[in-house]
Amino acid sequence: MLRRTIADCARSARMNSTALAFSRAQTRAYDKKVVEHFDNPRNVGSFDKKDMNVGTGIVGAPACGDVMKLQIKIDEEGNIVDSCFKTFGCGSAIASSSVATEWIKGTHMDEAVTIKNQDIAKHLNLPPVKLHCSMLAEDAIRSAVADVKAKREASAQAKAA
Amino acid sequence: MSTVRAVRAAITASRSTSSVIAFASRLTARASSTLAVDACWNCGDLSPTNPAASSLDFFCVACGMIQPPLVDGNHFKVLGVEERFAVDASELEDAMRRRQKVLHPDKFSSASETEREHSANQASAVNAAYGVLRDPLRRAKYILETRGWGVTERDGRETPVDPELLMEVMEAREDILEAKGDAKRLRELLSEHSATVEKCIQDTREVLDAKVFDGERAKDVVFRLTYFVKVMEEIKDLL
Numbered sequence: 245m246l247r248r249t250i251a252d253c254a255r256s257a258r259m260n261s262t263a264l265a266f267s268r269a270q271t272r273a274y275d276k277k278v279v280e281h282f283d284n285p286r287n288v289g290s291f292d293k294k295d296m297n298v299g300t301g302i303v304g305a306p307a308c309g310d311v312m313k314l315q316i317k318i319d320e321e322g323n324i325v326d327s328c329f330k331t332f333g334c335g336s337a338i339a340s341s342s343v344a345t346e347w348i349k350g351t352h353m354d355e356a357v358t359i360k361n362q363d364i365a366k367h368l369n370l371p372p373v374k375l376h377c378s379m380l381a382e383d384a385i386r387s388a389v390a391d392v393k394a395k396r397e398a399s400a401q402a403k404a405a
Numbered sequence: 406m407s408t409v410r411a412v413r414a415a416i417t418a419s420r421s422t423s424s425v426i427a428f429a430s431r432l433t434a435r436a437s438s439t440l441a442v443d444a445c446w447n448c449g450d451l452s453p454t455n456p457a458a459s460s461l462d463f464f465c466v467a468c469g470m471i472q473p474p475l476v477d478g479n480h481f482k483v484l485g486v487e488e489r490f491a492v493d494a495s496e497l498e499d500a501m502r503r504r505q506k507v508l509h510p511d512k513f514s515s516a517s518e519t520e521r522e523h524s525a526n527q528a529s530a531v532n533a534a535y536g537v538l539r540d541p542l543r544r545a546k547y548i549l550e551t552r553g554w555g556v557t558e559r560d561g562r563e564t565p566v567d568p569e570l571l572m573e574v575m576e577a578r579e580d581i582l583e584a585k586g587d588a589k590r591l592r593e594l595l596s597e598h599s600a601t602v603e604k605c606i607q608d609t610r611e612v613l614d615a616k617v618f619d620g621e622r623a624k625d626v627v628f629r630l631t632y633f634v635k636v637m638e639e640i641k642d643l644l
Contacts, residue, residue, distance in 0.1 A: 304632070306631055307558050387565075
């Protein structure tokens with residue numbers, strides 16, 4: 245399902261990019277999708293990072309001083325039931341994390357980590373200089389998933405011992 | 406850099422009486438050594454031009470003509486300042502003024518087009534160097550870069566940034582967001598974080614100017630400096 249969503253997004257992004265190419269070439273610094281997510285970010289917030297079912301990924305781009313926190317809440321099977329983020333950075337970084345939380349909600353965490361930064365960048369029509377913002381979002385997903393997995397493993401080992 | 410310049414020099418050189426063999430051997434020497442040996446565009450003189458030595462070296466020692474800037478001119482050398490992080494603002498400003506005094510296009514208003522062009526390029530190289538070096542963060546990043554430890558967009562990906570630093574920054578940014586509209590609280594945060602930045606600058610100085618350079622450690626302190634300079638900017642924006 246996720247793949248299809250991404251494919252749909254990518255397709256519409258392609259159509260948009262043709263239509264927008266002209267106006268963007270003139271003045272637009274950000275694509276309208278970025279602006280939309282920036283003005284109206286989805287899933288901004290925080291979960292309790294000590295919660296056993298919460299995974300926290302905190303990543304940063306030292307070149308520009310951006311910092312991004314992405315959290316997931318999972319059920320027993322590892323499905324992501326909820327996700328939120330807090331990003332201090334440019335519009336593209338905020339939009340990338342906003343999109344990431346939307347996409348991973350309702351997927352299994354093993355599926356979530358297959359999201360590639362290119363998918364996000366394509367969806368938001370990010371220019372080359374902003375590609376690192378989408379990389380940040382990809383890394384944040386991975387690190388959130390790794391965090392909750394590590395937590396579960398640690399507690400499983402504690403139980404076994 | 407200098408196929409065109411070399412060819413031009415070759416033409417000038419062969420026109421003059423200086424031996425072509427000598428020219429060729431000097432060219433070889435130039436290719437194999439790191440010393441920048443450039444022929445003067447005007448008289449073809451092959452004296453080593455080293456802008457680090459004195460401002461006179463921006464000019465040909467033989468004919469006194471202004472030379473184009475070196476393609477990979479190091480900012481410290483362009484200003485003639487010793488390469489170190491702990492350089493003070495007044496030293497840089499003096500150096501910049503000293504250079505502009507002899508290189509500024511105003512000095513060449515009645516000179517030939519080539520001279521005016523070289524003067525404009527030299528003057529802008531000096532400005533660029535001054536712009537980078539006067540700012541502590543940009544200076545720190547530049548020193549890292551010249552030592553092969555430049556901060557790139559891939560940093561944080563291959564070498565993840567210390568999560569504790571990121572957590573600290575996250576909290577600082579959240580505090581700022583909460584204080585939005587509360588000038589008194591914002592000013593408190595400003596003084597708190599300017600102390601942090603001061604400390605970062607001290608650490609950066611220690612690491613960058615140490616006798617033995619530790620690239621990993623240098624990167625860490627510059628990352629930290631980058632983040633807290635950003636925190637300061639954020640507060641200033643809201644005040």
